Amino acid sequence: MTDRWNTPERQDLRAAVMDFTRRELAPQLPAWEDAGAVPRDAHRRMAEAGYLGIGFATDIGGAGGDLIDSSVVTESIITAGGSSGLVAALCTHGIALPHIVAADDPRLIERYVRPTLAGELIGSLAVTEPAGGSDVAAVTTRATRDGDHYLVTGSKMFITSATRADFVTTLVRTDGDGHDGLSLLVLDRDSPGFEVSRPLRKMGWQCSDTAELSFDRTPVPTGNLVGAEGDGFIAVMRQFVHERLNLAVHGYAVAERALTLAADYARDRSTFGRPLIDRQLIRHKLVTMHRRVAEARVLTRSVIERVADGEDAIADACLAKNSAVAACSFVVDEAVQIFGGAGYLRESEVERHYRDARLLGIGGGTTEILDDLAARLLGYTSTHRNDSPASGGTR
The missing domain is CATH 1.10.540.10 (Acyl-CoA dehydrogenase/oxidase, N-terminal domain)
Structure with missing residues (x-):
């Protein structure tokens, strides 16, 4: 092969x-x-x-x-x-x-x-709201048609690159309740009533600016509608597969980098007259870390190949992300332990990975939500439902 x-x-x-x-x-x-x-x-x-x-x-x-x-x-x-x-x-x-x-x-x-x-503009995606979390269908930011514009009112939370973004692809409600009433609009940063309410200080991803946004009757040309009205929920759901697989790549790549750093440190660091790596306990830790990285990498890459070939693989994307997140959490924790006090210092690269890794089980759908989605897609429900991965259902 x-x-x-x-x-x-x-x-x-x-x-x-x-x-x-x-x-x-x-x-x-x-x-x-x-x-x-x-x-x-x-x-x-x-x-x-x-x-x-x-x-x-x-x-x-x-x-x-x-x-x-x-x-x-x-x-x-x-x-x-x-x-x-x-x-x-x-x-x-x-x-x-x-x-x-x-x-x-x-x-x-x-x-x-x-x-x-071309690197001339920066864009963001705004879906999550302060009270909505991962419940995409509960979006309340509303866009009301007014001639050749929409007037957008509401707020968004945890928006990556929002303090630098020139435009924000934004999920809004253009109709009634539920997922059928959602649409996507592109909002320009300099639009009246568009405000970065506050930058958010975070545990990790500190070089990645994150902010809360607010809109107060912000005018958006109707030509900035992405697709058709009412298509926003489906559009976001389709792209979630790619986002989750990307975060799975983050997971196993960070884990692999932390493993490399820990192994190098164990070779160079001596205690009681012997390199750390000569101690059986450390070697066994490194082997277990290596295995967890390899398992996550193989699963994630196999799902990515299928999606690249045109498959939906919704359930398997959930499983890949959760597996990579679990592997990453385990490996970065063990890496800091191998480094000891040096791993707790802010100037240590492994300390950065430890902090950054914590977000991976939250962003792109929490571990718990993805487990539940996978359970329904795989048919692990109390009643028989056609929620197979092939159906693409997210009910």
Whole structure:
């Protein structure tokens, strides 16, 4: 069987992204963590290097490639000393643009997609609300039609890159209750009544700016509707599979990086006259960490390949994310333990991974919600229902 992740082209891509990360990103990461944001110029440099547009078609300004290629980019940034938060900050376009691309509106593609993939604009995706959490169908931010505009009123919470974003792809309610009344609008940052209510201080992902947004009768041209009215819920659900698999890649890549750091430290660190790695307990820890990484990587990559080939794989994407999150949580905890006091220091890279990892079981659907969704899709319910992964049902 051909290893689709290690073709000559993807080996070259991996090496190039790792080199770029070591030169352009990793040395600046501590300063960006302290600043609470990644500078806009980093997006431009990523675009100029040809990596920002990977996974997007060339005819819309991307660099080509598929979900495997964009996953290789994520892996490579983290492996070379980047972080989960850095990937989130640099690659927010991966959740802000796909809905616009799928709607295939040439005007929106020219206005938002091309300049974002060129590193000239930054976009965000706004779904979650302060009182709604993961309940997407309960969105209350309302868009009321007023001539050739919508007037948007409401608020959004936990929005990645929101303090820097030039536009926000926003889920709003254009009709009655439930998922059928939801639509997507692109809101420009400089629109009247659009306010970044407050930046949010977080445990991890500190270089990834996050904020609460508010809208007070913010006018949005009707031409900024993504797709048709009422299509917002389905559009968001389709892209959730990609977002969850991306976070699964974060999980096993961070775990693998933490394992590498812990193994190197165990070789270099001596206690009571012997290197740590000569102690059976440490060696067994490293082997268990290695196994957990390998299991998560194999499962996640297999699901990514299926999705890249056109399968829905909704349930398996949930399982992959939860498996990778569990592996990452275990490995980063063990890595800090191997480092001891040095792993508790803020200047330690492994400490950053420990903090960043905690978000992975929350973002993109909590572990508990994804387990419940998978249970229903796999038919583990009290009554027989046609909730198989093939049906794509999310009931």
